[in-house]
Amino acid sequence: MLCVGRLGGFGARAAALPPRWAGQGSFQAGIRARRVSTSWSPVGAAFNVKPQGSRLDLFGERRGLFGVPELSAPEGFHIAQEKALRKTELLVDRACSTPPGPQTVLIFDELSDSLCRVADLADFVKIAHPEPAFREAAEEACRSIGTMVEKLNTNVDLYQSLQKLLTDKKLVDSLDPETRRVAELFMFDFEISGIHLDKEKRKRAVDLNVKILDLSSTFLMGTNFPNKIEKHLLPEHIRHNFTSAGDHIIIDGLHAEAPDDLVREAAYKIFLYPNAGQLKCLEELLSSRDLLAKLVGYSTFSHRALQGTIAKNPETVMQFLEKLSDKLSERTLKDFEMIREMKMKLNPQNSEVMPWDPPYYSGVIRAERYNIEPSLYCPFFSLGACMEGLNILLNRLLGISLYAEQPAKGEVWSEDVRKLDCHFTIRGGRLKEDGDYQLPVVVLMLNLPRSSRSSPTLLTPGMMENLFHEMGHAMHSMLGRTRYQHVTGTRCPTDFAEVPSILMEYFANDYRVVNQFARHYQTGQPLPKNMVSRLCESKKVCAAADMQLQVFYAALDQIYHGKHPLRNSTTDILKETQEKFYGLPYVPNTAWQLRFSHLVGYGAKYYSYLMSRAVASMLWKECFLRDPFNRAAGERYRREMLAHGGGREPMLMVEGVLQKCPSVDDFVSALVSDLDLDFETFLMDSE
Numbered sequence: 001m002l003c004v005g006r007l008g009g010f011g012a013r014a015a016a017l018p019p020r021w022a023g024q025g026s027f028q029a030g031i032r033a034r035r036v037s038t039s040w041s042p043v044g045a046a047f048n049v050k051p052q053g054s055r056l057d058l059f060g061e062r063r064g065l066f067g068v069p070e071l072s073a074p075e076g077f078h079i080a081q082e083k084a085l086r087k088t089e090l091l092v093d094r095a096c097s098t099p100p101g102p103q104t105v106l107i108f109d110e111l112s113d114s115l116c117r118v119a120d121l122a123d124f125v126k127i128a129h130p131e132p133a134f135r136e137a138a139e140e141a142c143r144s145i146g147t148m149v150e151k152l153n154t155n156v157d158l159y160q161s162l163q164k165l166l167t168d169k170k171l172v173d174s175l176d177p178e179t180r181r182v183a184e185l186f187m188f189d190f191e192i193s194g195i196h197l198d199k200e201k202r203k204r205a206v207d208l209n210v211k212i213l214d215l216s217s218t219f220l221m222g223t224n225f226p227n228k229i230e231k232h233l234l235p236e237h238i239r240h241n242f243t244s245a246g247d248h249i250i251i252d253g254l255h256a257e258a259p260d261d262l263v264r265e266a267a268y269k270i271f272l273y274p275n276a277g278q279l280k281c282l283e284e285l286l287s288s289r290d291l292l293a294k295l296v297g298y299s300t301f302s303h304r305a306l307q308g309t310i311a312k313n314p315e316t317v318m319q320f321l322e323k324l325s326d327k328l329s330e331r332t333l334k335d336f337e338m339i340r341e342m343k344m345k346l347n348p349q350n351s352e353v354m355p356w357d358p359p360y361y362s363g364v365i366r367a368e369r370y371n372i373e374p375s376l377y378c379p380f381f382s383l384g385a386c387m388e389g390l391n392i393l394l395n396r397l398l399g400i401s402l403y404a405e406q407p408a409k410g411e412v413w414s415e416d417v418r419k420l421d422c423h424f425t426i427r428g429g430r431l432k433e434d435g436d437y438q439l440p441v442v443v444l445m446l447n448l449p450r451s452s453r454s455s456p457t458l459l460t461p462g463m464m465e466n467l468f469h470e471m472g473h474a475m476h477s478m479l480g481r482t483r484y485q486h487v488t489g490t491r492c493p494t495d496f497a498e499v500p501s502i503l504m505e506y507f508a509n510d511y512r513v514v515n516q517f518a519r520h521y522q523t524g525q526p527l528p529k530n531m532v533s534r535l536c537e538s539k540k541v542c543a544a545a546d547m548q549l550q551v552f553y554a555a556l557d558q559i560y561h562g563k564h565p566l567r568n569s570t571t572d573i574l575k576e577t578q579e580k581f582y583g584l585p586y587v588p589n590t591a592w593q594l595r596f597s598h599l600v601g602y603g604a605k606y607y608s609y610l611m612s613r614a615v616a617s618m619l620w621k622e623c624f625l626r627d628p629f630n631r632a633a634g635e636r637y638r639r640e641m642l643a644h645g646g647g648r649e650p651m652l653m654v655e656g657v658l659q660k661c662p663s664v665d666d667f668v669s670a671l672v673s674d675l676d677l678d679f680e681t682f683l684m685d686s687e
Contacts, residue, residue: 009218040384043391046404047418048384048456048521050129063408065129066441073408074137077122079106079123081141084118085148096157100165105183108162109484110214111152112186113438117486119145124443129413152204154194162187164195178647179298182484185646188307194296208292212509215285216600223277223597227270228251238263252569256359261347268356274571274591282570284595286383289603290564302561305604309493310611310650317607320664321555324610325581328551331544332583332600338365355584358549362542365646370538377535378458380518380527383448387463389517390471393507397634398479414633416450440488442477444470456521461535465508479638480645492646493607496653498612499619500642506620509536510628552581554607556593617674622658 002422040048064071070079091111098104118141126138152158162242164185165171172180190196194205228248231239241263243250254623255267289301298304302314311317337352339361344351346364359666366372387402394400446467451457476497507513511532518527556577560566566573574593575586593599598606623633640656655661 005351007487008101015360015559027238040094041388041391043402043404044384044517046384048382049389049450050456054494063410065134065411065413066123066680067408068409071121074131074133077118077125077137077141080118081122081144082184084114084145086687087114088148088152092152092155092158095161098161100161100168100171100176102179104161104165105175105179105186105484108186109182109486110488113485114147115149119149125413126445131413134413142221153190154202156195159190159195162190178483178487178644181647181649182486185308185486191296192304197295205292205295208288208295212285212288212292215281215288218599219281220597222275222281224252225275225278227273227275229270233263234266234268238266256356256553257363258360261343261350261357264356264360264484265354268354269587269590272587272590272592272595274589275594277532278594279570282599285565285599286560286570289561300562300564302558302604305561308649309605309608310495310615310654311607314562314604316664317558318555320611320667321551321558321581321607323664323668324671325548325551325555327668328544328548329583331672331675332548335362335542335545336583339545354583355587358542358545358584360544365539366538368428369541370460370534372538373459374462377461377527377531379455379520379522380525381459381461381464382521383451383457383459385517386467387519387521389513390468392516393513393629394475396629397631398475398638399631399635400479416469438485440477440480442472442474442489446470460519465505466476468504468508469501472501475504476500476645481643482645482647484647487644487646489645493650494602495608495611496615496650498508498609499654501613502613502616503619506616506624507628509539513628537677540675540677547671547675548582550610552578553596553598554610555581556596556604557599557604557606560593560599610671611667613674614671615662617670618656618662618666621670621673 013387046234063069064076068076068080070076070083088111091107095104095107095111098107113225122138122145126135126142129138159421162183166183175183193209195204197205228245228250228284229242231249234242234249238260241255241258241260243252251267251270253264253267254271258264286301286561294303295301295303296304300314302317306313306317311320334359339358340351340353342361342365343353343357349487361576380534391402394402402420405419407417446463448457448459448463455523473490480489482488484493506538509532511529514532516528518532519525520527556574557579558571559573568576570593571591574591578586602608623637624630627633637657642652644653651661
């Protein structure tokens with residue numbers, strides 16, 4: 001399902017293999033067409049017309065959200081959660097009374113599924129539904145299910161039923177690899193809570209988990225909290241760039257795109273000025289994570305967090321980051337020199353490159369060199385054209401066809417939602433006891449402009465790329481055919497989860513793919529090749545410096561979650577790490593780490609995006625660069641990677657697609673080669 005407007009979402013339901021998504025009725029029923037002078041396939045046409053809201057509710061029996069009968073009204077969440085909680089109690093009894101064996105894992109997965117079916121759906125509805133009553137009911141369901149999960153994580157009898165299985169070598173050896181992996185993942189989740197410890201230590205672990213949750217919430221709120229300064233301390237001619245509040249100026253961000261150097265400097269120094277409370281919160285959060293990791297048997301929090309990932313341990317992560325930094329250093333210096341020259345050209349009085357300069361000046365260089373104006377591209381990227389492009393690509397690569405389906409009454413929450421019978425996970429896929437497959441349902445949220453009376457929804461190049469990215473996540477979930485929902489689709493290690501989505505970005509930037517769908521919504525004219533070439537080349541402007549910045553952030557994250565007590569204050573560590581891994585000077589009396597919100601959700605895992613991009617880059621070059629529609633490579637990608645979700649070791653899946661075992665050096669080389677201007681075939685002959 002896809003929403004356009006302020007809120008967007010993509011919901012899709014997978015069918016049995018081979019996937020072919022078809023609806024009970026035509027999507028075009030009840031929609032008004034807009035006159036355009038090009039023809040589209042049914043799926044393209046469906047997304048280039050505006051739903052006529054008054055017709056959507058006229059036919060058919062009213063269903064609940066996503067076809068869940070209880071959710072035809074907000075009160076249904078209470079019914080759904082109570083039903084899930086009753087089923088949970090029965091499954092816990094079954095798990096504790098069943099002799100250890102493969103059936104134990106199936107019961108645990110069904111237990112997880114019964115809770116996730118409510119929790120995942122509620123997680124989405126609480127932020128996406130326009131009606132407060134639905135959002136509040138979903139929030140309450142999340143709290144209720146969360147309380148049950150905490151209770152289960154401290155249920156010693158339940159833990160022991162799984163422990164009996166995993167401590168019996170004969171039984172473990174009899175398990176197939178996916179079942180064994182899922183059992184170990186459930187055990188890992190148990191032991192994070194310290195359930196395997198004695199009573200006193202177990203209570204300590206529970207207390208630390210609660211404390212970490214509270215500190216995380218407090219720190220996260222503090223990362224966005226504005227700073228203020230007395231008006232008279234700011235030069236009068238720049239005050240209008242900020243919000244006034246009496247005698248003070250409020251600084252609520254870095255204003256990184258502001259043309260005035262002084263505005264950016266002031267914003268940087270004020271917004272990043274250290275807050276004592278936030279500093280203490282971060283120190284306590286890092287210390288508590290370290291204490292919990294040690295309590296449950298790990299030398300550092302990073303060692304605990306990296307269990308089961310591609311990297312496997314913090315030593316490999318730091319090796320990856322250090323080698324990448326070394327390979328980038330010369331290119332980064334050239335980028336900084338290019339920025340310095342542009343700064344000197346525009347501001348001869350002060351040409352030293354400071355941390356607040358790269359985002360603005362790289363944009364200036366990009367505009368001057370390539371003249372990329374998004375409005376020139378939008379007419380070629382109507383939503384219908386982009387959906388048709390995805391349909392063509394997925395069909396030729398994976399044998400999949402997308403079909404638009406008319407939503408049933410009450411199934412969606414806005415007339416702007418589009419349904420594909422074809423990323424929030426609403427329901428994970430799994431093999432049920434009766435042999436049927438529980439089909440996954442996913443939602444992708446996109447912020448897209450509304451259509452107008454004279455034009456369909458038109459996407460900027462960035463929006464188009466993001467649509468392809470998010471569809472990569474959807475395909476990961478939709479095409480997973482795991483036995484267990486606990487490891488379906490994107491329920492996999494963090495440094496692997498972004499591989500399918502980033503891979504789709506490479507397709508979105510290949511002219512051979514873009515040429516299949518990018519047509520002017522009025523004239524049918526294809527997007528000229530030289531426009532695609534310029535767009536792709538422009539993304540490489542100062543890209544080394546951008547990547548170097550990500551290396552710095554990732555290294556800082558690793559050090560913060562490494563050996564404790566930390567050898568220095570978090571600010572001193574920031575200064576040292578910035579000078580080593582980035583190169584631009586640290587600015588005294590600033591503490592960027594206090595705005596580093598990803599420390600909460602991606603603690604010790606911030607490197608993951610770089611690692612995922614490295615894997616995706618290798619997949620692109622090895623499998624699809626010569627022919628982006630290579631069906632044999634597509635089938636191998638699906639069979640060896642997408643089908644397994646998180647049910648196999650991530651490196652085994654990577655090896656299965658690449659047909660070789662990549663090294664850290666291979667990953668680094670793949671990332672660095674992406675920065676070469678002549679890397680992709682469609683850049684060679686600009687027309």
